[in-house]
Amino acid sequence: MFVAVFGSVEQGIIYAIMALGVYLTFRVLDFPDLTVDGSFVTGGATAATMITLGYDPIIATLCAILAGFIAGSITGILHTKAKINALLAGILMMIALYSINLRIMGSTLENGIGRPNIPLSNATTLFTEISAFWKSLGIDDAINNMLRGIGFEQTPNTWGTVFFMVIVTFAIKFAADWFLKTESGLALRATGDNKKMIRSFSANTDTLIILGLGLSNALVALSGALIAQYSRFADVQAGVGMIVSGLASVIIGEAIFGTKSVMRTTLAVVCGAVIYRIVIALAMQIKIFDTGDLKLLTAVIVIIALVLPRVIDKRKEQKRKAKRKAEKLAMLAQAKKEGETIA
Known part of the structure; x- marks a missing residue:
């Protein structure tokens, strides 16, 4: 159980980068961007392809970020310049990226025909280098020996990956905080809140939307590149339902932490x-669930996360109204009692 939960934390930290990208579009820009399902795979496909071709994992990851930025920017251009509905622009780009991702992964073959997946089992990735460095320090063994000493029989061997991803994810989080407080970031937030108002201040909302979508999908592609290297496998179907996972992360986090x-x-x-x-x-x-139920569980979790805060708020409001009513009745009773006493 501990190893399973630890693995979930490990993956969750990587997927958090994708969730930050979704937050930028859905909460900051108020833009329903479905490009995410495609750009996530684009990041993984670009990184996996370049690593397979012999490029350094860092360069491959940077190129994945660039590919995601381009994909998001094209969605923004379709919406702002071609005047295509925001939802439809994201869907069109997501569909186009499916074929593009097949072509990217197929570039490792001599005939260039699209392929649906790329294994990285024997390749050097960011995580293999980090794990090797971390193990050379002997910290993994020290932590696991301590855990075994307090009763944990099964312990993970990827502490280096977790610490590295915590540093990377929080560095991106703080960079996003800083950006959203700059002049461009404030303009981006204002565009999501009230596009007409920000236009009255001569701000170019089209450029801001394109920039926001580009940055969002760059983060999504980075998450896809890291997940491909973490799982040592890139697959064209990896992005299916990714937007729902990102929304679930955003909604659950906001409901719990505010x-x-x-x-x-x-x-x-x-x-x-x-x-x-x-x-x-x-x-x-739980034994009644299997891997095929993952999407159903995701949908149920999102529904609960959406409905539960409203139910809680409604109950709190009902309690406040009942309390105010009781206070008024008590005041009336007291006033009546005082009136009878005077009489």
């Missing part, structure tokens, strides 16, 4: 991604 400030909201998104993965892992431990 949204009083930008810094608190981005932290909520990161924690929400980890909690979501833990909930999925614990649910899959």
Whole structure:
């Protein structure tokens, strides 16, 4: 159980980068961007292809980020310049990316024909290098020996991956906090809140939307590239339902931790991604579920996360109304009692 939960935390931290990207479009820009399902795979396909072709994993990951930025920017251009509905622009780009991703992965073959997946079992990735460095320090063994000493029989061997991803994810989180407080970031937030108002200040909302979508999908592609290297496998179907997972992370985080400030909201998104993965892992431990039920579980979790806060708020409001009513009745009773006493 501990190893399963630990693996969920490990994956959740990586998926948190994708959730931050979804947060930028759905919460900051108020843009329903379905490009995410395609750009996630684009990141993994680009990184896996370049690593297979012999490129350094860092360069491959940077190129994956660039590919995601381009995909998101094209969605923005379709919406702002071609005047295509936001939802439809994302769907069109997602469909186009399916074929593009097949072509990217097929570039490792001599005939260039699209292929649906790329294994990285024997390739050097970011995580193999990090694991090798971490093990050379002997920290993995020290942590696991301590855990065995307090009663844990099964212990993970990927502590280096977790610590590395915590540093990377929180660095991106703090960078997002800083950006959203800059002049461009404030303009981006204002565009999502009230596009007409920001246009009255001579701001170019089209450019801001394109920039926001580009940055969002760059983060999504980075998450896809890291997941491909973490799982040592890139697959064209890996992005199916990714937008729902991202939304679940955002909604769960906001419901638990609140949204009083930008810094608190981005932290909520990161924690929400980890909690979501833990909930999925614990649910899959129940024997009535199998791997085919994963999407159903995701949908149920999102529905609960959407409905539960409203139910709680409604009950709190009912209690407040009942309390105010009781106070008024008590005041009336007291006034009546005092009137009878005077009489």
